[in-house]
Amino acid sequence: MTDTNVQKLVIVGGGTAGWITAAAFARLLGRNLSIELVESEAIGTVGVGEATIPQIIRLNAILGLDEYDFVKHTKGTFKLGIEFVDWGKLGTSYLHTFGDAGLNLASVPFHQYWARAAANGHDKDLWHYSLHKRAADTAKFGKLERVGQTAMTGLAYAYHFDAGLYARYLRNFAEQHGVTRSEGIVQTVSRDSESGNITSIELDNGKQVEGDFFIDCTGFRALLMGQELGIGYRDWSKWLPCDSAQAVPSERLETLVPYTRATAKNAGWQWRIPLQHRTGNGHVYCRSFTSDDEASQVLLDGLDTKPLADPRPIRFTTGRREQFWAHNCACIGLSGGFLEPLESTSIHLIQSHVSRLIQLFPQTTGSTAERDEYNRRCADEFEQIRDFLILHYKQTEREDSEFWSYCKNMEVPDSLRQKQHLFASSGRVGRDADDLFREASWVQVMLGQNVTPRSHDPMANGLNDVQLSEFLTNVRKLIEKSVDGLPTHEQFIQQHCASD
Numbered sequence: 001m002t003d004t005n006v007q008k009l010v011i012v013g014g015g016t017a018g019w020i021t022a023a024a025f026a027r028l029l030g031r032n033l034s035i036e037l038v039e040s041e042a043i044g045t046v047g048v049g050e051a052t053i054p055q056i057i058r059l060n061a062i063l064g065l066d067e068y069d070f071v072k073h074t075k076g077t078f079k080l081g082i083e084f085v086d087w088g089k090l091g092t093s094y095l096h097t098f099g100d101a102g103l104n105l106a107s108v109p110f111h112q113y114w115a116r117a118a119a120n121g122h123d124k125d126l127w128h129y130s131l132h133k134r135a136a137d138t139a140k141f142g143k144l145e146r147v148g149q150t151a152m153t154g155l156a157y158a159y160h161f162d163a164g165l166y167a168r169y170l171r172n173f174a175e176q177h178g179v180t181r182s183e184g185i186v187q188t189v190s191r192d193s194e195s196g197n198i199t200s201i202e203l204d205n206g207k208q209v210e211g212d213f214f215i216d217c218t219g220f221r222a223l224l225m226g227q228e229l230g231i232g233y234r235d236w237s238k239w240l241p242c243d244s245a246q247a248v249p250s251e252r253l254e255t256l257v258p259y260t261r262a263t264a265k266n267a268g269w270q271w272r273i274p275l276q277h278r279t280g281n282g283h284v285y286c287r288s289f290t291s292d293d294e295a296s297q298v299l300l301d302g303l304d305t306k307p308l309a310d311p312r313p314i315r316f317t318t319g320r321r322e323q324f325w326a327h328n329c330a331c332i333g334l335s336g337g338f339l340e341p342l343e344s345t346s347i348h349l350i351q352s353h354v355s356r357l358i359q360l361f362p363q364t365t366g367s368t369a370e371r372d373e374y375n376r377r378c379a380d381e382f383e384q385i386r387d388f389l390i391l392h393y394k395q396t397e398r399e400d401s402e403f404w405s406y407c408k409n410m411e412v413p414d415s416l417r418q419k420q421h422l423f424a425s426s427g428r429v430g431r432d433a434d435d436l437f438r439e440a441s442w443v444q445v446m447l448g449q450n451v452t453p454r455s456h457d458p459m460a461n462g463l464n465d466v467q468l469s470e471f472l473t474n475v476r477k478l479i480e481k482s483v484d485g486l487p488t489h490e491q492f493i494q495q496h497c498a499s500d
């Protein structure tokens with residue numbers, strides 16, 4: 001088979017990954033490509049994935065979605081961050097917010113001024129200077145670009161939504177933009193004997209779907225990339241040992257809080273995601289340290305509202321595929337790897353892989369330079385997120401269960417160890433320039449899990465003691481005033497995007 005022009009794209013799988021991919025390709029390359037998506041209702045989707053990070057707003061903007069229509073139809077809510085309970089130490093909690101604490105002055109991060117003041121006995125809680133934390137605590141939400149007339153940025157947010165409704169919403173969008181859908185289970189895959197490229201897939205109903213380029217969105221099955229092309233999987237369970245989850249919906253929360261909660265348990269952690277009509281819950285755990293039955297009981301005991309179904313088990317292996325594009329096939333979503341949902345990064349990874357693939361999409365099936373660049377950048381991104389997740393487990397004082405002793409004492413990648421050392425020394429963050437997680441995120445998780453830097457950045461000595469104290473007091477007052485003027489999260493939703 002010679003190098004052919006890419007005119008027909010086939011996406012296999014209709015979960016969140018498949019439909020995001022279809023929607024984005026249809027919107028951005030739909031004029032040049034014919035796009036067909038194949039999915040099987042009999043197989044179904046993983047059915048979880050309900051919390052996001054602010055980057056999703058960019059995806060919605062690219063697609064041209066109306067925000068309030070989107071939230072309404074997915075019965076969504078707004079998210080300002082994640083509350084981590086019992087991670088660094090039993091009895092402690094912190095909010096990893098999407099915003100910066102306070103206000104950076106003269107290019108010096110706010111937390112450096114705060115650290116200097118805290119070392120002298122001033123207010124020891126960084127979150128007293130967090131707009132997001134104050135809004136979260138009072139269950140408030142609103143569109144706020146900045147705080148008063150200052151340079152302090154306003155509320156950065158993401159969404160919680162119903163995963164099933166989200167896939168349906170994107171499917172409508174993609175079909176309206178010309179994507180065709182075929183129902184059926186893929187039974188065989190045909191390949192060109194010379195190049196190894198995939199030429200067509202055959203479904204259980206006899207239909208044959210031919211294509212020039214294929215995207216594997218078949219979830220954990222990784223039908224094309226793993227099973228057919230034999231691309232291996234890099235297992236990271238020694239650093240992120242959880243390998244199972246059970247998910248259960250429960251009644252909606254009485255007060256609709258604008259944040260996800262992640263509570264550490266004896267052998268893992270439990271999520272709580274507030275939606276308009278129900279609460280999403282799940283327990284992520286490691287079977288080397290607990291049983292499925294015990295994990296199920298922990299989940300049910302930890303619910304804040306009445307369960308609406310029985311817990312549903314899901315198995316996984318944390319890690320990533322060795323390559324994300326091989327021959328004329330790329331994998332997006334769970335087929336490309338899995339990082340546990342602690343920081344709600346999977347949907348973001350789908351989004352960023354799709355936009356990268358669109359940026360590098362080949363004219364012809366034989367483009368190896370684009371493929372190599374794509375593989376390199378996807379691998380780097382996975383590794384950066386992996387390190388940030390490992391930090392949550394490693395940076396703990398807990399040794400009250402075998403699981404936590406393991407996490408506290410495990411070896412971590414050098415890339416993370418270096419960041420921990422630097423922060424413990426002077427509160428500086430040694431993040432890579434293209435790291436998904438901003439400096440403020442690293443700072444919040446380090447401080448939230450009880451790292452106290454031994455010193456602060458000397459640039460924060462630019463203010464004298466009186467100026468510093470005034471600065472901190474003013475920041476706090478500004479934040480309080482700003483949040484006081486916001487509606488409650490519930491009021492905001494009722495006003496703009498309540499579901500039927």
Ligand code: FAD
Pocket residue numbers: 012013014015016017018038039040041043044045046047048049050051052184185186187217218219220221223245282314316332333334335341344345346347348350
């Ligand atoms: P799936 O949803 O499994 O879809 C696979 C598709 O492939 C289906 O349509 C299926 O029918 C089709 N298929 C498979 N085999 C065949 C075949 N032979 N023939 C035809 N079709 C086939 N992400 C977040 O961003 N935030 C979260 O809060 C979050 N929480 C999570 C919690 C857990 C416990 C887990 C496991 C994941 C979570 N994720 C989260 C990840 C998120 O759920 C996934 O990234 C997202 O749902 C995408 O899944 P997918 O589309 O890759 O796979």
